[in-house]
Amino acid sequence: MRSFTNFQTDLLRTFVSVIDLGAFTKAGDALGRTQPAVSLQVKRLEELVGAPIIRQVGRTLLLTSEGEMLLSYAREILRLNDEAASYFNRSKIAGVIRVGLPNDYAVAFLQGVITEYTRRNPEISLELHCGWSAEILDRLRADELDLAVAMVNNERAQYLSRSWIERPIWAAAETATFDRKKGIPLAAHPEGCAYRARMIQALDAAQIRWRVAYTGSGIGGLQNAVVNGLGASALTRYTMLPGMRVLDEMDGFPSLAEIRVGLFYKHPRLSDASIRLVNHIIARLDEAGVSNDPIRRAGELDRQ
Known part of the structure; x- marks a missing residue:
């Protein structure tokens, strides 16, 4: 036996x-x-x-x-x-949950997942804090956030529970055309954004001229800039809007390097409500087919 x-x-x-x-x-x-x-x-x-x-x-x-x-x-x-334990103890799901989401990530999908949870549990008060990934993780370390979504760098990532890969895609207005001799106009977040860095790296490697035509920290402003034809940008499938089209190598745009995104939290600091939110997020990520197996992730981190 x-x-x-x-x-x-x-x-x-x-x-x-x-x-x-x-x-x-x-x-x-x-x-x-x-x-x-x-x-x-x-x-x-x-x-x-x-x-x-x-x-x-x-x-x-x-x-x-x-x-x-x-x-x-x-x-x-x-x-x-x-x-x-929370379920069988009939714990009351209430209180404040502080969540950090990055400016430079497609927050629309996760915002929807999180607000879906709070609609099901009306006694929860949700506080969403948006910023750059490094800033968000600093706030998590300082116990100013309960959980966070942020970009994962190549180092061993503290507090990381799950990670998944996002492959940014080039997006432009449906009617946009680009003269490569004048340089590709880019709509981008400020310096420090992983998506901005991926665009510049790809264009430089392909020896394609570029210029930044729009800079803004909010995803809404960036989307509007693309729809209005101010420039091309790197987005994800979750933040593509009507009036946009995907650009690829057939359009002369090189592929963009992938980005690893992670869900972070300090388990000892989580309330029952926060634990259930973590499980809700992971379930939705699994359904969307973007959440990596955590055990495989550990092996990947160990090899870095």
Whole structure:
């Protein structure tokens, strides 16, 4: 008969709390345990894994490759466990949820997903904060946000739960034509935007002249600039509007490099309402076919 290793949720919760809060003492404060008790629980988890999962360099806690993999499993297990506990305890879904969304991402789809959740739970007050990805993640670290969607860079991404790939597409007004000798007019977010960088990199690599004809931080203004023929821009399928058409290599526009987007949160800081929102977002991403398997993501991060 096959034997199974049982990863107890209290051990996984301690592990995730240590990583998300960045210290054994802070994790103990959040969980109501002493620092030695937290250390013993992490040690017990390492015995179950059969390898170290955390190593300390100075005051910094770093994950081993086994720890990276276990963290992805642990987040998923706790996410589902806590939603089930909330449901069967008949927890009241109420309170304020603070969500960060990036200016440089197609927020229309996710805004719809989030507002759908709040319509189903009218006692929830939603606060949406838009900004650049780096700014949003800084606010999450400072506990000014409960969860965030942001661009994922090539480094190991703290607080990352799920990630997915977006392939930006070139968009222009249906009637727009471009004279490459004069340079391609671009409608773009300000410098620092991943989509702006992808456009410039692609055009420079193809040795195509360009100029920025419109700059604005809001997605609505960018969409209007494209529809009104001010320039071409990099969008996603979620933010294409009537009056726009997709440009491709047949139109002389080189393909754009993909962008990795992630869902971030500190599990120890999430309320029941926030846990259910996280699960709602992940379910909608899975339905849309854009949410990557988190375990595969962990392996990808480990190889970077």
